[in-house]
Amino acid sequence: MRNRSRGMTLIELMIVVVIVGVLSVLAVTGYRRFTLQARNAEAQNFLGVIRAAQQAYYEGFGQFCGADGWENHPAQVPLEQKVNWGQPAGAWRDLGVKSPGQVWFRYRMRAGADNPPEDHFPAGPWFVAQANGDWDRDGRLSTYEVSSATNTVFIDNENE
Numbered sequence: 001m002r003n004r005s006r007g008m009t010l011i012e013l014m015i016v017v018v019i020v021g022v023l024s025v026l027a028v029t030g031y032r033r034f035t036l037q038a039r040n041a042e043a044q045n046f047l048g049v050i051r052a053a054q055q056a057y058y059e060g061f062g063q064f065c066g067a068d069g070w071e072n073h074p075a076q077v078p079l080e081q082k083v084n085w086g087q088p089a090g091a092w093r094d095l096g097v098k099s100p101g102q103v104w105f106r107y108r109m110r111a112g113a114d115n116p117p118e119d120h121f122p123a124g125p126w127f128v129a130q131a132n133g134d135w136d137r138d139g140r141l142s143t144y145e146v147s148s149a150t151n152t153v154f155i156d157n158e159n160e
Helices: 008-059 090-095
Strands: 070-075 108-114 124-135 142-149 150-156
Touching: 008 090, 008 108, 008 124, 008 142, 008 150, 090 124
Parallel strands: none
Antiparallel strands: 070 108, 108 124, 124 142, 142 150
16 A cells, blocks of 8 residues: 655645735735725715705805815825824814814815806805825825715715
């Protein structure tokens, strides 16, 4: 009777290594996708809070909160990690919106009584609010935008 050694051949070992490698790539890709979805959900949810606050402000004061120029908070686009929301000034303070914690995005808003920034806005008071992020740090920003002109969230360069 032949005595067969118990062990793996080189080919069997290579097949196992390839399978582990493929599974690792799939896991990393899936994890990154879910991470980006969670970050993007922050922007869409917080822009919904801003839209609701702007509508309440309009009902109370007959105009939207903000100035004709962009008011940014936080001042810079977060790159490596979340940043504290802190104590915003100006229109952000007047609008009364607060983040529940740290944020992955820089939020911007502006508003006016007339002269809307785009042709598709109706005449009269208007507002625009944006969330900007830069996930791959290449200078191209992911932009999420809500406005008084539409009920949808406009998305440009998602996951950039």
